[in-house]
Amino acid sequence: MSSxxxxxxxxxxxxxxxxxxxxxxxxxxxxxxxxxxxxxVEEEGSEDLICLPNVNGKFxxxxxxxxxxxxxxxxxxxxxxxxxxxxWDKEFVMDLDQNTLYHLLMAADYLSGTELVDLLTEKVAxxxxxxxxEEIRETFKIKSDFLPGQEEEIRKKNSWAFE
Amino acid sequence: xxxxxxxxxSKRRTTTQPNKRRNxxxxxxxxxxxxxxxxxxxxxxxxxxxxxxxxxxRLPNCRLAIQxxxxxxxxxxxxxxxxxxxxxxxxRQNNLDYNSLLMPYTILxxxxxxxxxxxxxxxxxxxxxxxxxSSSLHxxxxxxxxxxxxxxxxxxxxxxxxLVSDQRMSNLYVxxxxxxxxxRLSDPPPGAFGVNGYGLACQAKSCNAHLRGTNINVQxxxxxxxxxxxxxxxxxxxxxxxxxxTLNIPSPWKFTIDFGCxxxxxxxxxxxxLDGQRKFDGVVAFDPFKDTEDATEVCxxxxxxxxxxxxxxxxRLCFGSCLGRLRLSHLCKRNVFFDVKVWELGYDDDDGFPFxxxxxxxxxxxxxxxxMTVLAFHPNNEDVIFVLCDHQFCRYEIxxxxxxxxxxxxxxxxxxxxxxxxxxxxSLVHPSWAPTSIRALQSS
Numbered sequence: 036m037s038s039x040x041x042x043x044x045x046x047x048x049x050x051x052x053x054x055x056x057x058x059x060x061x062x063x064x065x066x067x068x069x070x071x072x073x074x075x076v077e078e079e080g081s082e083d084l085i086c087l088p089n090v091n092g093k094f095x096x097x098x099x100x101x102x103x104x105x106x107x108x109x110x111x112x113x114x115x116x117x118x119x120x121x122x123w124d125k126e127f128v129m130d131l132d133q134n135t136l137y138h139l140l141m142a143a144d145y146l147s148g149t150e151l152v153d154l155l156t157e158k159v160a161x162x163x164x165x166x167x168x169e170e171i172r173e174t175f176k177i178k179s180d181f182l183p184g185q186e187e188e189i190r191k192k193n194s195w196a197f198e
Numbered sequence: 199x200x201x202x203x204x205x206x207x208s209k210r211r212t213t214t215q216p217n218k219r220r221n222x223x224x225x226x227x228x229x230x231x232x233x234x235x236x237x238x239x240x241x242x243x244x245x246x247x248x249x250x251x252x253x254x255x256r257l258p259n260c261r262l263a264i265q266x267x268x269x270x271x272x273x274x275x276x277x278x279x280x281x282x283x284x285x286x287x288x289x290r291q292n293n294l295d296y297n298s299l300l301m302p303y304t305i306l307x308x309x310x311x312x313x314x315x316x317x318x319x320x321x322x323x324x325x326x327x328x329x330x331x332s333s334s335l336h337x338x339x340x341x342x343x344x345x346x347x348x349x350x351x352x353x354x355x356x357x358x359x360x361l362v363s364d365q366r367m368s369n370l371y372v373x374x375x376x377x378x379x380x381x382r383l384s385d386p387p388p389g390a391f392g393v394n395g396y397g398l399a400c401q402a403k404s405c406n407a408h409l410r411g412t413n414i415n416v417q418x419x420x421x422x423x424x425x426x427x428x429x430x431x432x433x434x435x436x437x438x439x440x441x442x443x444t445l446n447i448p449s450p451w452k453f454t455i456d457f458g459c460x461x462x463x464x465x466x467x468x469x470x471x472l473d474g475q476r477k478f479d480g481v482v483a484f485d486p487f488k489d490t491e492d493a494t495e496v497c498x499x500x501x502x503x504x505x506x507x508x509x510x511x512x513x514r515l516c517f518g519s520c521l522g523r524l525r526l527s528h529l530c531k532r533n534v535f536f537d538v539k540v541w542e543l544g545y546d547d548d549d550g551f552p553f554x555x556x557x558x559x560x561x562x563x564x565x566x567x568x569x570m571t572v573l574a575f576h577p578n579n580e581d582v583i584f585v586l587c588d589h590q591f592c593r594y595e596i597x598x599x600x601x602x603x604x605x606x607x608x609x610x611x612x613x614x615x616x617x618x619x620x621x622x623x624x625s626l627v628h629p630s631w632a633p634t635s636i637r638a639l640q641s642s
Contacts, residue, residue, distance in 0.1 A: 133241040144249055152252060159242075160256035168268045175242045180271045189268055195377045195633065196264040 049076070050084040051099070057092030059099055068102040070147030089145050094138045101127060101151050128158040133175070251276055255285045259302070260631050287630045303577045304375075304626040305584060306360075307591070308352050346378045353396035354422075355624035356464035358633055361398040361422055372398070372420065372437075372636060376628060379636040386424060386433045386442050397423035399486050401467035420639065421486035423462070423469060432496075434486050437639055447493045461622050465519040472515065478502060481517065481526070481543075483552070503541050503554035504528060516572040518625060520580055526554070527572045527583070529562075536562040536570045540583075560596055574623040586621060 047063040049072070066085075067073040075085060087095060104123055131139070136155060143151040163171055172179065179186065190197055242250060254277060257263045263286065267277040276282055347362065350371070354361040362371050362380070373380035403417040422435035430447040462471045469484040483498045490496065502515075503526070517526040524543040529536050540558035545551065557580075562570055567587040576582035576593075584604075585592045591604040 137241045137245065140245060140249055144246070152249070156249065156252040157256050159253045160258075163253075163266065164258055164262070168265055171266065171269050177242065177270050177273075179269070181268075181274075186268055189274070193264045193267075193632070196261045198378075 048083065051095060052084065052086045053090050053092035053095040054088050055092045057095070059092075059095060061099055061103070062106070065099065065102045065106040068106050068148065068150075069098070070149060072146065074147075087146070090142045091138070094135075094142045097135075097139060098142050098146065098148060098151065101154075102148070105150065124154050128154060131158065247272075247276065251282065251285065255282065255289045257286075260286070264632065283631050290630060302628045302630075304628070305574050305577075306352060306355070306624040306626065307573065308622050308624065346373075346375050352622075352624050354398040354461055354464065355626050356398040356420065357400040357418070358626055358628045359398060359400060359420060359636075360624065360626065361396055363396075370396075370422065372422065372639075374633055374636050375626070376633040377635060381636045381640055383422060383435055384440060384442070386435070387444055392427050393424045394427075395423075395425040395462050395471055397421075397425070397462035397464065397469040397471075397484070397486070399423070399464045399467050399469050401487050418634075418639070423484065423486050425462075425471075432484070432486075440640075445491065445493055445496065447497060460515070460517070461624060463518050463524065465524045466522055470517065470524055472517065473499065478515065481524075498552065500543070500552045502526070503556070514571075516574065516583075518575045518623070519577060520575040521578060525557075525575050527575075529570065529572055531570075532561075534563060538562055538572065538583075540575075558596060560599075562594070564592075564601055571621075573621060574625060577625050577627045584623070 048060050049063055049066045051059045051061060051066060051072075053059070063076060067076055072085065090098070104127075105120065128136075136159060140152065140155045140159075142148075143155060162174065166174065171177070181189075242253075245253075250272075254263065254266060254273070257266060263277055263282075267274045347360075349365055350362040350373075351364075352360055352362050353370075358374055358376065360373050360375055362373055363369060364371070368385075370383045370386075371380040372383065398420060400418050400420045403419050420437045424433040425431075426433060432445040432447060433442050434445060435442050460472050462469050464470075467485070467487050469486060470481050471484075472478045473480050473482045480499050480501045483500055485496055488496050514529045515526065516529075517524065519525065520542075525540055526543070527538055527540045529538050531537075538558070538560055539556060541554040542557045544553055544555055546553065562585065564570070564587050567590075569586070569588050571586045572583055573586050573591075574584040576584070581596050583594050583596065585594050585601075587601070589606050591606070593602045593604055594600065595602075
């Protein structure tokens with residue numbers, strides 16, 4: 036990096052610009068929780084303004100909110116903080132509707148926010164948990180596209196799992 | 199920083215491709231639900247296969263995963279796929295503090311009632327099982343197990359298999375209770391009277407260098423061993439040939455065995471039993487996979503690690519397998535405490551000589567409890583044992599000194615002074631993925 040001569044202790048700020056033009060000013064340490072941003076920052080000659088044409092401002096904001104929380108807690112990582120984080124994560128995903136979940140997942144995946152992807156996929160998995168096949172289809176509005184008899188055949192092959 | 203700020207407009211940069219793999223994500227997002235038009239929901243339909251896979255590997259157990267394969271074709275092709283299965287297992291390995299959920303397990307408790315000093319029978323009406331942590335395989339109700347075993351007597355267990363006999367004690371079956379499959383063994387050679395002990399041992403067939411618990415559809419073979427008579431012979435059934443062979447075991451071992459509450463344990467293909475009756479000096483290690491007529495090659499006597507002053511009585515000993523190693527515990531009452539020592543069996547690297555290592559030493563105390571017996575070791579968690587406290591089954595965490603009540607014996611336990619003697623335990627460790635079909639084991 037063509038490191039500037041600034042010796043200040045203040046952290047560097049990055050500007051993130053979402054698809055709808057909304058910009059966010061965030062500390063580098065926060066933004067680099069996202070693998071994609073981290074890669075760019077580590078590359079030589081990286082800029083302070085990063086455009087993210089695939090993420091809309093609303094969801095980028097949520098992703099950054101998550102980053103902020105986790106970047107802060109990284110600095111003084113002890114067990115108590117771990118618990119706080121877990122609790123915060125739980126709250127964060129608690130009332131997400133499917134639409135938000137979808138966009139957040141897409142954003143987190145696009146930005147390589149691995150831990151956030153883990154959190155969100157875990158949340159979706161928990162929505163599947165304890166449901167019967169029909170209920171899963173109902174919940175996620177999925178139509179069965181098996182040919183007649185196909186479903187029965189699979190069921191038969193793995194009968195132990197359906198008892 | 200100031201410099202950079204100034205150069206922003208000219209050098210601004212756009213990230214369309216944060217990394218390679220993510221290309222698909224962007225394309226799918228743009229192209230909409232066309233690729234999987236069958237799924238009407240925008241949510242899971244539009245999501246990439248990569249992410250859907252990430253979601254599905256986080257399902258709590260393989261039973262639900264297999265059920266989810268019926269949701270639609272896309273889910274089916276993702277789940278019924280070796281990449282999925284490997285990932286499914288991997289997620290478990292990464293996420294767990296303990297290995298406890300890595301391999302779901304079941305512990306079956308069966309009451310043994312003594313008819314006479316030498317023999318005992320198992321009361322098939324009185325069984326309980328613990329699989330609270332093995333919910334991975336039987337999320338809803340595990341009663342299916344018990345139903346399946348109605349009228350059958352459990353004789354031995356190894357891996358995910360049980361050796362059971364029917365009411366008449368004459369027919370022997372190897373069964374996988376999860377699949378509700380059983381295979382009847384051919385009759386043992388004549389002369390197999392007075393069977394003192396039943397053993398079942400499994401061994402991986404191919405030299406799979408996989409990590410423990412990651413074997414998928416593992417190919418293994420098994421041996422059934424019957425220890426018969428006072429002039430001891432062993433009848434050994436081989437799953438690969440479907441035949442029995444007889445092995446004469448010369449003295450010095452008399453095999454005056456008391457298997458009532460200490461069924462033959464199986465660990466890494468070797469069978470172990472306490473040698474003696476009501477009082478024990480050692481453990482016999484028996485390797486049914488050694489294909490030789492020389493009994494000294496097959497059998498080995500291992501002295502118990504107990505001092506002269508410790509009593510070797512049966513009700514104070516428990517042995518079984520934990521994380522693939524044989525464990526032995528000794529319990530001793532001291533006033534209101536019960537002192538427990540746990541050893542692990544190791545073999546010397548150079549000469550293969552067996553030795554015991556003391557791995558745990560602790561005291562048990564529980565209010566209003568007069569009798570305590572260590573019933574079983576947790577198959578995957580070194581810190582957990584199962585204890586019978588009077589009539590109450592408990593799971594005990596050694597580190598946290600925490601008892602968790604699992605339930606009472608139905609209809610109450612026998613309340614005589616031997617009450618602690620009459621529960622035999624059988625541990626099953628299920629594969630992380632689907633159970634192995636008995637038919638596959640026979641035909642292979």
